[in-house]
Amino acid sequence: MSSHYETDIVVVGAGNAAMCAAIAARENGANVMVLEKSPEAEKGGNSTYTHGSIRFAYNGVEDLKQIMPELTQEELDMSDFGSYTEEDFFEDMCKLTDYRTDPELASILTGKSFETMKWLRNHKVRFVPIYGRQAFKIDGKFKFWGGMIVESVGGGHGLIDSLHQEAKDLGVTVLYDAMATELIHDDEGVHGVIFKHKGKTTEVHAKSVIIASGGFHANTEMRTRYLGPKWDLARPRGSRFNTGEGIQMALNIGAMPHGNWSGAHAVxxxxxxxxxxxxxxxxxxxxxxxxxxxxxxxxxxxxxxxxxxxxxxxxxxxxxxxxxxxxxxxxxxxxxxxxxxxxxxxxxxxxxxxxxxxxxxxxxxxxxxxxxxxxxxxxxxxxxxxxxxxxxxxxxxxxxxxxxxxxxxxxxxxxxxxxxxxxITFTFGGLKINSQTEVQDLISQSIPGLYAAGELVGGLFYFNYPGGSGLMAGSVFGKIAGENAAQYVKRNLINQ
CATH class of the missing domain: 3.90.700.10 (Succinate dehydrogenase/fumarate reductase flavoprotein, catalytic domain)
Incomplete structure (x- = not known):
């Protein structure tokens, strides 16, 4: 081995879910290193390619003012934002997936969506109403429809840049051109990651690992193997780096596959x-x-x-x-x-x-x-x-x-x-996690020290999905993963 690093927590991936995990882990006292497979110019996985539209539950305009304090009176007067309750969001998750969504995960997603938006706001991510695409003007008022009303300033690029800037300000280390290939593990759990850094095999030893490196939409072989015939002919959208190694590394150490492996977000x-x-x-x-x-x-x-x-x-x-x-x-x-x-x-x-x-x-x-x-x-x-x-x-x-x-x-x-x-935008199948985002093994026990968030979590989406819920899921579960991985590190330090 040419070299190795030491840290408390390694995050694999550098998109929305990964950076939320890194920020949450850092604010809970852990040292964090992020491994991003892409060069810096293409960082952020699929999140960079989104509009930055994000779906969350809110009861009315007072809630929205907490997420967007910049809203002017004029904007408030000309907009009918309506409301979109946790029940509405949960019902959409159930209805759109033919009631197959994992009820525990869907309930966490919908129930924690608003507080996670406030948390993002506190970490300098800015949001604005989507006047252009999610509202039609009626009688001089913009009426919003379909439960999705805000996007991040600067779209997906803006979201990723804000999260990366915040992580940097908090002291998170990000390595680019760093492709994770293997988890370092034994019977006691996961202890780090083997990765190729600019082509050189490198190790990072850590007390906990969070995988948030997206699905496999850009991997022709995996698409055809899991989604079926003709999916090799689909045009991959989004990041060319989402080729499924994060999922594969976890499956290789006995993680439980979960969710709609033959399904994908395909437009x-x-x-x-x-x-x-x-x-x-x-x-x-x-x-x-x-x-x-x-x-x-x-x-x-x-x-x-x-x-x-x-x-x-x-x-x-x-x-x-x-x-x-x-x-x-x-x-x-x-x-x-x-x-x-x-x-x-x-x-x-x-x-x-x-x-x-x-x-x-x-x-x-x-x-x-x-x-x-x-x-x-x-x-x-x-x-x-x-x-x-x-x-x-x-x-x-x-x-x-x-x-x-x-x-x-x-x-x-x-x-x-x-x-x-x-x-094809992203794949729906992935790893099984519990409510603490701990990755489950084949006998449904947590693999110690291994957490997951973002598109590689299986069980949320089947057949279809409500627009904007992918980014929300990344933020909600990324934040939970960062918090729990940091707690795990603290517990282990006490027990040593």
């Missing part, structure tokens, strides 16, 4: 985009229809607000012939399309008539497409008013797959269509 996004960042997603589909190469609709586009459906849409697109689809809109709704539809690089076609549009949809059967649109247009309940802010109940009747809300006939040109494919 519909631009078919040919070079970059799969936020501009890749195409999330205004509830206001139009989606067709596959056979010219057929295959999903209820208006099942719910997009916050609650977008993370499962990618899987459905992957199952279509040649793994693509087209989103179709007419001129009645194009003003509602999100900014990502206006990018120069989008794969789109425009036409004044449906016949002209049909001839431009690459890979789509034009006759069948026109037949689909005709049947869809005739099935729309025109007597129900269209309202993008609520589930308006404006639906179709009599189709094989009906649209439940926001159904408008496609009959006013010009028409626009956008080609989409499946982009």
């Amino acid at each position: 519909g996004g631009d078919r040919y985009a070079e970059s799969l960042g936020e501009g890749f997603q195409k999330l205004s589909y509830p206001f139009g229809i989606i067709v596959n190469g056979d010219g057929k609709r295959f999903v209820d586009e208006g099942e719910d607000f997009r916050n609650y459906t977008y993370a499962k849409l990618g899987r459905l697109i992957l199952e279509q012939p040649n793994q693509f689809a087209w989103q179709i809109f007419d001129s009645k709704v194009t003003h509602l399309l999100r900014d990502e539809y206006k990018l120069r690089t989008v794969t789109k076609v425009k036409a004044n008539t449906l016949e002209e549009l049909a001839s431009k949809l690459e890979g789509v059967d034009p006759e069948k497409f026109l037949q689909t649109v005709k049947e869809y247009n005739e099935a729309v309940r025109q007597d129900v008013p269209f309202n993008p802010n609520i589930k308006d109940g404006r639906k179709t009747e009599g189709l094989a797959i009906n649209k439940s809300n926001w159904a408008n006939p496609l009959d006013e040109g010009p028409f626009e269509a956008y080609a989409v494919t499946c982009g």
